[in-house]
Amino acid sequence: MIAIIDYQAGNLTSVFRALKWLKQECVVTKDYETLCSASHVIFPGVGAAGDAMFHLKRTGLDRVIIQLAREGKPLLGICLGTQIIFDFSEENTTPCLGILPGTVKRFPEDLMSSGALLKIPHMGWNSVSFRTNHPVFRGISDHAEFYFVHSFFPRPDSEEYVLGTTSYGIEFPSAVGAANVVAVQFHPEKSGRPGLAILENFCGWRGTDAE
Numbered sequence: 001m002i003a004i005i006d007y008q009a010g011n012l013t014s015v016f017r018a019l020k021w022l023k024q025e026c027v028v029t030k031d032y033e034t035l036c037s038a039s040h041v042i043f044p045g046v047g048a049a050g051d052a053m054f055h056l057k058r059t060g061l062d063r064v065i066i067q068l069a070r071e072g073k074p075l076l077g078i079c080l081g082t083q084i085i086f087d088f089s090e091e092n093t094t095p096c097l098g099i100l101p102g103t104v105k106r107f108p109e110d111l112m113s114s115g116a117l118l119k120i121p122h123m124g125w126n127s128v129s130f131r132t133n134h135p136v137f138r139g140i141s142d143h144a145e146f147y148f149v150h151s152f153f154p155r156p157d158s159e160e161y162v163l164g165t166t167s168y169g170i171e172f173p174s175a176v177g178a179a180n181v182v183a184v185q186f187h188p189e190k191s192g193r194p195g196l197a198i199l200e201n202f203c204g205w206r207g208t209d210a211e
Contacts, residue, residue: 002026002203003038007061009045009052009080011187018189018196024203032064040203041068044189045080049104049152050092052084062097069099069181074207076136076199077183082176083152085183091152099181102156111169121151122168128175128186130164135208136182136201137164137175144194146186148174153185180207 004015006028019026027034035041043065045052056062069075069085077085084096089104096104111118125145130137153172156162163182164175174185182202188195 001038002040002042003035004028004042004044005035005061005065005081006030007045007052007055007059009047009055011044011046011079011189014187015042015044015078015189018199019203022196022200022203024200030059030061032060035064035068038073040074040076040205041065042076042078042202043081043085043183044078045084046149047080048091049080049084049089049094049096052080053094053096056084056097066097066099072180072207074202074205075099075181075183076202077181078189079150079185079187082183082185083154085181086154086156089152100154100156100161100176100178100183101158102154102161104152105155106152107169107172113169118169121149123149126166126168126174126186128164128166130175132163134163134175134177134182135205136177136198138201140194140197146174146184146188146191146195148186150185154183 083104085099086102087098107120162173166174188198
């Protein structure tokens with residue numbers, strides 16, 4: 001069973017529907033026992049880092065997520081769920097979960113492309129250059145595009161955690177991970193067939209890079 005963490009941070013229903021379309025048994029939950037017994041855990045989210053971390057700490061879900069990651073459970077972060085697995089976010093100057101080492105940065109206000117000022121947030125379709133043959137991204141076309149909506153992006157302390165990058169005025173990490181944790185800045189549940197392929201790959205993943 002796939003558990004989708006319920007911490008009042010949006011896009012839970014769209015993730016649930018995508019998994020149901022893939023015929024995966026899944027549940028949206030904040031229950032400790034359910035999360036621990038799940039085969040895989042998805043940590044989605046939209047919104048602000050400060051609000052998200054406040055709710056996670058108030059409910060104790062922060063400790064649960066850290067425990068699941070340390071125990072080797074396959075964990076997929078999506079958008080805000082990707083950002084707050086790092087040490088710190090510039091958004092609301094927020095200490096985060098520290099599952100992966102690094103910070104979350106805001107896009108510069110003066111981002112340019114072809115002489116034109118780019119809008120923040122980065123919103124819409126964009127490609128990802130995957131760096132490794134990670135099991136979760138296996139079989140994804142180099143021409144595939146994914147749906148983004150964000151003003152902040154992860155900046156891991158080491159390049160070893162960067163699994164894919166995207167260009168939007170600057171090149172930024174859009175897929176990150178280590179061991180049993182993988183996370184994406186885009187929304188696979190809103191990205192058509194390529195996004196569904198990533199979710200399906202994740203559901204069959206056992207949590208190691210070598211598979």
